[in-house]
Amino acid sequence: MEIAKLERYRPALHFSPKQNWMNDPNGLVFFKGEYHLFFQHNPNDSIWGPMHWGHAVSKDLIKWEELDIALYPDELGTIFSGSAVVDWHNTSGFFPEEPGLVAIFTHHLEDEDHTPSVQTQSLAYSHDDGRTWVKYKGNPVLTHPTKIDFRDPKVFWHQPSHKWVMVLATGQTISIYSSPNLKDWKFESEFGEDVGSHDGVWECPDLFELSIENSNEKKWVLIVSIGDNPQLDSGSRTQYFVGSFDGNKFVPEHDEIKWLDHGKDNYAGVSFSDIPKEDGRRIYLGWMSNWRYANEVPTEGWRSQMTLPRELILRETGGDFHIVQKVVRELDTYLTSKEDINNVIIGTEDTNIYELDSEYAKIELILESEDASQYGLAIHHTKTQYTSITIDTKDNVLLLDRKNSGKVDFSDNFSRTQKVKLEDTNQIQLQIIMDSSSLELFINDGEQALTSLVYPDKACESISLFASEGMANVVHGKFSIPSID
Numbered sequence: 001m002e003i004a005k006l007e008r009y010r011p012a013l014h015f016s017p018k019q020n021w022m023n024d025p026n027g028l029v030f031f032k033g034e035y036h037l038f039f040q041h042n043p044n045d046s047i048w049g050p051m052h053w054g055h056a057v058s059k060d061l062i063k064w065e066e067l068d069i070a071l072y073p074d075e076l077g078t079i080f081s082g083s084a085v086v087d088w089h090n091t092s093g094f095f096p097e098e099p100g101l102v103a104i105f106t107h108h109l110e111d112e113d114h115t116p117s118v119q120t121q122s123l124a125y126s127h128d129d130g131r132t133w134v135k136y137k138g139n140p141v142l143t144h145p146t147k148i149d150f151r152d153p154k155v156f157w158h159q160p161s162h163k164w165v166m167v168l169a170t171g172q173t174i175s176i177y178s179s180p181n182l183k184d185w186k187f188e189s190e191f192g193e194d195v196g197s198h199d200g201v202w203e204c205p206d207l208f209e210l211s212i213e214n215s216n217e218k219k220w221v222l223i224v225s226i227g228d229n230p231q232l233d234s235g236s237r238t239q240y241f242v243g244s245f246d247g248n249k250f251v252p253e254h255d256e257i258k259w260l261d262h263g264k265d266n267y268a269g270v271s272f273s274d275i276p277k278e279d280g281r282r283i284y285l286g287w288m289s290n291w292r293y294a295n296e297v298p299t300e301g302w303r304s305q306m307t308l309p310r311e312l313i314l315r316e317t318g319g320d321f322h323i324v325q326k327v328v329r330e331l332d333t334y335l336t337s338k339e340d341i342n343n344v345i346i347g348t349e350d351t352n353i354y355e356l357d358s359e360y361a362k363i364e365l366i367l368e369s370e371d372a373s374q375y376g377l378a379i380h381h382t383k384t385q386y387t388s389i390t391i392d393t394k395d396n397v398l399l400l401d402r403k404n405s406g407k408v409d410f411s412d413n414f415s416r417t418q419k420v421k422l423e424d425t426n427q428i429q430l431q432i433i434m435d436s437s438s439l440e441l442f443i444n445d446g447e448q449a450l451t452s453l454v455y456p457d458k459a460c461e462s463i464s465l466f467a468s469e470g471m472a473n474v475v476h477g478k479f480s481i482p483s484i485d
Contacts, residue, residue, distance in 0.1 A: 027084030077109030235292030381456030
């Protein structure tokens with residue numbers, strides 16, 4: 001394939017595979033100065049197929065080096081999603097001399113007639129910083145006699161009870177297991193019946209403690225991805241629960257459904273294991289796509305990219321806790337300020353255009369309605385291609401419209417407007433990370449997120465600001481573009 005076609009829509013900031021298919025992030029772990037990103041990978045085609053674990057590493061979470069495939073299918077099946085941990089104290093017996101990495105993943109075995117499939121949990125370990133892997137001879141380490149959907153193990157060390165804990169997707173629930181050594185697993189509890197959204201199969205769970213903003217306190221958070229339901233417009237998406245965990249059972253403290261992202265293109269995300277205590281962040285990474293059209297997006301020779309890594313924190317508002325997401329600070333070194341604006345009034349007839357002409361950009365705005373019924377911005381990818389973000393003060397919603405953003409005809413669903421309900425539309429703070437084929441939007445200091453793919457001919461030529469049926473004010477704006485090496 002010619003290079004021009006292979007590199008079309010290739011992101012500059014986000015990780016994408018050199019070739020062929022990618023979906024869920026797996027085995028996110030920090031070890032010896034490197035962030036490891038494993039991922040669901042079909043090395044034979046750019047559509048979903050026999051799953052392997054691809055592998056990439058980074059020193060700073062932004063610039064990634066893709067390495068050789070880490071895990072290949074074997075007689076127990078293909079390699080579905082899972083996690084990785086550092087076995088610091090050799091609980092597994094794999095590391096008598098120095099700590100190493102252990103991968104915990106789902107083996108997926110499908111008969112020739114495709115029914116029934118068998119999903120089991122297995123181990124592999126590495127003595128060379130994740131470059132090569134040895135599968136445990138005792139695989140699988142966890143099976144179930146009846147459950148067909150039995151996958152995506154996320155494992156962590158629970159210090160208070162001094163044991164490993166696994167959260168596992170089991171149909172439309174999450175099952176919790178524990179182990180002293182990663183090999184022998186005991187069932188602890190099951191969570192999910194009559195709680196949260198059950199619009200699709202539950203997948204890719206993650207359970208962790210999360211700091212409360214401006215506090216020394218923490219709460220436990222359970223993230224659960226929900227598979228595509230053809231009867232709904234949304235496709236695949238991700239919910240989360242806030243509550244408590246005692247080493248055996250997770251208990252939520254709310255009844256309402258909480259969505260991690262209001263866009264269509266953030267799925268199967270999980271957090272990094274073993275971030276050093278002195279760092280202290282909980283860093284999350286998602287697959288930037290949607291099962292509704294993931295196999296049809298218009299890249300050639302490769303498919304899919306990951307979100308930018310995001311720091312997660314809990315924010316309390318009126319006794320309610322919700323996740324706040326902020327792009328990791330490491331991104332700042334890749335950006336330099338191009339233009340700052342302050343107190344710019346926008347009227348219905350005004351044309352406020354700011355040239356960027358960049359392969360990627362960060363747009364920061366504080367916008368305020370004077371009396372406008374709608375106001376917002378358009379990201380002009382080219383002279384004819386644009387994505388609009390509109391704040392509607394009557395309905396109190398933010399709307400993202402990508403139907404004119406470029407290539408959209410591969411899916412009827414892709415052009416449909418994405419929407420976020422807002423508490424207040426008189427003033428809003430926006431941060432937008434624009435890359436070659438994606439837009440990550442963070443509202444009011446990360447209180448809400450909207451992640452969206454786009455496929456324009458260019459990333460961003462200019463920005464225009466608008467208001468209708470009244471006036472709006474740009475209290476502050478800052479436009480940043482790639483820094484010069």
